[in-house]
Amino acid sequence: MNITLRVWRQKNADDKGKMVTYGLEDVSTDMSFLEMLDVLNEQLTLSGDEPIAFDHDCREGICGSCGVVINGLAHGPQVSTTCQLHMRSFEDGAVIDVEPWRAGAFPVVKDLVVDRGSFDRIIQAGGFISAPTGSAPEANNLPVPKKDADHAFESAACIGCGACVAACPNGSGMLFTAAKITHLGLLPQGQPERDSRVIGMVEQHDHEGFGGCTNIGECTAACPKGIPLDTISRLNRDLLGALAKGKA
Amino acid sequence: MAVSGLIMLGYLLVHMYGNLKFFQGREKFDGYLHETLPHMFYPYLPEGGALWIIRVLLILALVVHAYAASTLWRRNKAAAGYVGGKRYHTTQHKTGNQRSYSSFKMLWGGVILFLFIIGHVAQMMPNWLSPGGASDSKYDRVVNGFELWWVVLLYTIGLVAVGFHLAHGFWSALTTLGQNRSSTRRGSRWTLISIALATLITVGFISVPFAVLFFGAGS
Ligand code: HEM
Ligand code: SF4
Ligand code: FES
Numbered sequence: 370m371n372i373t374l375r376v377w378r379q380k381n382a383d384d385k386g387k388m389v390t391y392g393l394e395d396v397s398t399d400m401s402f403l404e405m406l407d408v409l410n411e412q413l414t415l416s417g418d419e420p421i422a423f424d425h426d427c428r429e430g431i432c433g434s435c436g437v438v439i440n441g442l443a444h445g446p447q448v449s450t451t452c453q454l455h456m457r458s459f460e461d462g463a464v465i466d467v468e469p470w471r472a473g474a475f476p477v478v479k480d481l482v483v484d485r486g487s488f489d490r491i492i493q494a495g496g497f498i499s500a501p502t503g504s505a506p507e508a509n510n511l512p513v514p515k516k517d518a519d520h521a522f523e524s525a526a527c528i529g530c531g532a533c534v535a536a537c538p539n540g541s542g543m544l545f546t547a548a549k550i551t552h553l554g555l556l557p558q559g560q561p562e563r564d565s566r567v568i569g570m571v572e573q574h575d576h577e578g579f580g581g582c583t584n585i586g587e588c589t590a591a592c593p594k595g596i597p598l599d600t601i602s603r604l605n606r607d608l609l610g611a612l613a614k615g616k617a
Numbered sequence: 618m619a620v621s622g623l624i625m626l627g628y629l630l631v632h633m634y635g636n637l638k639f640f641q642g643r644e645k646f647d648g649y650l651h652e653t654l655p656h657m658f659y660p661y662l663p664e665g666g667a668l669w670i671i672r673v674l675l676i677l678a679l680v681v682h683a684y685a686a687s688t689l690w691r692r693n694k695a696a697a698g699y700v701g702g703k704r705y706h707t708t709q710h711k712t713g714n715q716r717s718y719s720s721f722k723m724l725w726g727g728v729i730l731f732l733f734i735i736g737h738v739a740q741m742m743p744n745w746l747s748p749g750g751a752s753d754s755k756y757d758r759v760v761n762g763f764e765l766w767w768v769v770l771l772y773t774i775g776l777v778a779v780g781f782h783l784a785h786g787f788w789s790a791l792t793t794l795g796q797n798r799s800s801t802r803r804g805s806r807w808t809l810i811s812i813a814l815a816t817l818i819t820v821g822f823i824s825v826p827f828a829v830l831f832f833g834a835g836s
Binding site for chain 1: 689696698699706714785794799800801805
């Protein structure tokens with residue numbers, strides 16, 4: 370298939386950046402989107418141009434680094450990661466727009482690469498448990514109800530990709546934050562720090578410049594891991610509970 | 618945002634109940650507005666006392682709501698990472714995966730409502746703004762006003778805006794207060810309940826002006 374790409378090119382954080390158009394011929398429908406970008410980059414390099422910078426690592430949908438906005442949708446037309454998206458999802462002759470995640474808290478580093486360090490700092494503000502280290506304890510010592518275990522596991526599937534922020538019209542990182550709150554808050558190990566966790570993480574989220582959630586639900590609809598929207602209500606319940614106890 | 622919005626919604630429901638007394642005729646309607654309401658909790662509160670408490674509460678709710686809205690709007694605008702006046706430069710999928718019309722228009726809908734409320738209170742409260750003719754009977758004033766097509770048009774715009782505002786707003790308030798247990802926006806029963814509630818309010822309120830203009834009620 371033949372396609373036309375319009376890609377956001379930006380030399381560095383200070384550059385203004387713009388959309389640049391490239392034609393690409395004989396693209397195999399079996400290629401992943403990233404492989405297609407690899408082919409384009411080879412051609413750019415051979416013709417002496419600067420290749421397009423984009424993030425990627427595992428290429429199997431688990432590391433969360435390959436986030437780009439394709440045709441206005443985070444990770445493109447399929448709800449998956451960009452590395453798991455294939456060219457068969459597009460029509461021959463398609464014009465495909467590729468842009469970086471847009472968010473105040475995700476500054477563009479170069480081309481399609483953004484700095485997601487703000488997510489790391491939210492985790493540092495409470496997305497962990499303090500447990501004495503040592504050899505792994507006997508798994509069945511701490512019983513966890515099946516329902517809680519399932520919900521916690523579902524939320525633990527968040528790969529920190531940032532699609533939720535890129536898709537949210539408010540640039541809010543609530544789904545990511547709520548996934549961590551739900552994951553740890555449902556397990557016995559997460560209880561001692563439950564109040565300080567939610568307050569710390571929400572404070573850091575706001576401090577990083579993420580927007581306020583207005584419950585539009587675009588995050589869940591874009592999330593490659595299907596993090597459910599009710600995690601946000603769970604976060605709000607924990608937050609209201611912690612504030613009521615005067616833990617702020 | 619959530620709490621102040623829910624206070625106003627509570628008022629709207631009571632207000633709509635009162636408005637529907639219009640269909641019982643002038644006597645019942647004016648009796649309710651000129652006698653029953655001012656004597657709420659009388660003699661424990663002075664005449665009109667309860668109404669003034671409600672008014673102060675509503676004004677507070679409105680101010681808090683509008684202040685929170687403008688702060689949130691500025692914060693979210695900065696958070697969305699606009700470049701050159703746009704967020705994404707593509708022209709495809711402008712509405713994302715599933716965003717609803719109501720959720721988009723909260724801010725402008727709210728501004729329309731704000732203007733509507735000011736105009737509306739000036740018309741209904743004393744004899745300040747009285748399109749169609751002033752009167753000491755509130756019933757007559759309602760009829761006089763709604764016999765004019767442009768008054769009804771303005772009310773229709775205002776009331777449709779209320780509907781859209783509440784369709785998203787009620788769901789959003791409940792979610793913020795921790796009450797959504799559904800994994801998706803569309804799957805939540807609150808989504809349906811909000812749309813039903815919004816429709817009820819819009820239709821309930823609009824029935825009076827439409828009855829006057831199109832069916833000659835009250836003349
Ligand atoms: C067709 C629709 C409506 C009609 C016929 C109507 C009628 C009235 C009347 C007759 C009053 C005066 C009550 C009194 O003097 O005690 C009033 C007051 C008021 N209405 Fe409406 N109304 C309508 C819709 C709305 C809507 C949609 C809102 C809010 C979004 C609203 C907000 C208010 C407020 C804030 C007051 C002043 C309350 C006070 O301070 O006593 N109204 N309305
Ligand atoms: S919640 Fe979903 S979209 Fe957001 S960072 Fe986690 S995996 Fe990505
Ligand atoms: S490269 Fe790891 S998720 Fe796509």
